[in-house]
């Protein structure tokens with residue numbers, strides 16, 4: 001039998017060497033952001049200490065909480081250590097993005113995972129270009145690294161291109177970037193890394209990786225000035241087989257999400273981790289995404305044994321068919337208030353209105369004059385509440401847990417069944433990374449030997 005030992009990959013040489021060098025990491029791997037600190041400071045710090053890159057989940061946290069997490073991570077891995085923060089596009093509230101970038105620049109955060117961007121925003125461009133300078137060989141060096149998370153070719157193309165000229169000009173005119181930084185903009189693609197997200201936990205377009213990844217790798221190969229951009233794969237990665245397949249499809253690195261939620265360090269309730277550990281690949285379902293209820297965006301969540309998916313679908317269905325809470329028939333109104341909310345619409349609205357009065361008065365004014373919008377905000381309360389219940393682990397309300405999760409979780413559980421890591425209390429994000437990558441190296445070696453034959 002021929003042996004490929006000489007050419008088959010060792011774990012440290014899987015994926016892109018440029019990616020590993022750029023981030024100072026051992027493996028071409030990352031753990032993705034998970035909102036509200038589910039991808040916690042402990043999780044990211046543990047990854048960093050193991051020489052691996054993790055992104056902290058800033059979504060839904062206040063600036064002071066994010067600031068505190070940055071401090072904890074930097075103390076654990078050093079200011080330049082491998083870690084990054086999530087920067088979420090916020091079309092409705094550009095101020096939120098701007099404040100996040102102010103904080104990242106002030107704290108010298110060197111990596112962001114930019115998610116939900118269809119086009120670069122002014123805040124993202126400012127982050128990318130701040131500190132850009134010309135190297136001795138004439139090329140441009142940008143110290144702030146952006147990983148653009150994409151699930152469509154159009155947004156991939158926007159990250160492979162330099163910052164839009166009109167945004168660069170506007171930022172320079174207001175003094176948010178220097179003339180030198182502005183002058184270098186045409187030499188700097190918006191992202192160092194692209195992460196192609198296929199069928200994943202949480203918000204997802206559910207594209208299959210085998211179709212999407214090669215398409216975006218080709219796009220990168222053809223984009224002028226983007227040869228150095230690494231293209232990673234996410235969505236469905238929970239086994240060595242999945243890592244090996246992604247690498248064969250052309251991935252420079254892989255990124256995991258769902259599987260890290262079921263580790264000791266993840267910032268969610270133990271009760272949720274128990275449920276996740278028992279999930280199979282078939283146990284996730286699609287629901288309306290609470291933060292984008294009006295436009296019908298969808299998210300993938302854990303379904304097994306939970307009522308949340310059916311209840312979320314019911315609320316979305318009511319939202320589509322009615323123009324106001326008042327136009328819903330009395331029996332259904334009672335059912336929603338008693339069974340789903342366990343509260344009256346009036347008390348939910350009082351809480352919601354108080355929240356918006358301080359956070360977003362314009363939104364409150366709109367809801368007060370538009371009954372359909374008021375209904376949307378009342379229904380969204382349930383989505384927020386169901387995430388809170390899951391994060392606090394209120395067992396009595398278990399059926400209402402909203403737990404973002406994709407089939408990678410069940411795939412990992414199947415792989416670990418009967419091993420010491422069957423129990424999540426023995427799982428850590430860095431050990432999962434090593435396990436998947438080492439397994440992929442072994443698998444690739446075996447498969448390549450089999451395929452090339454004796």
Ligand SMILES: Cc1cc2nc3c(=O)[nH]c(=O)nc-3n(C[C@H](O)[C@H](O)[C@H](O)COP(=O)(O)O)c2cc1C
Nearest residue numbers: 032033034035059115200201235236257258404406
């Ligand atoms: C519980 C959970 C929360 C997530 N929250 C975020 C988030 O706030 N921002 C983000 O960019 N991605 C978020 N993601 C997506 C992950 O970063 C990652 O891209 C995705 O989970 C990869 O697919 P997988 O779940 O199949 O591994 C979340 C995923 C999960 C499972």
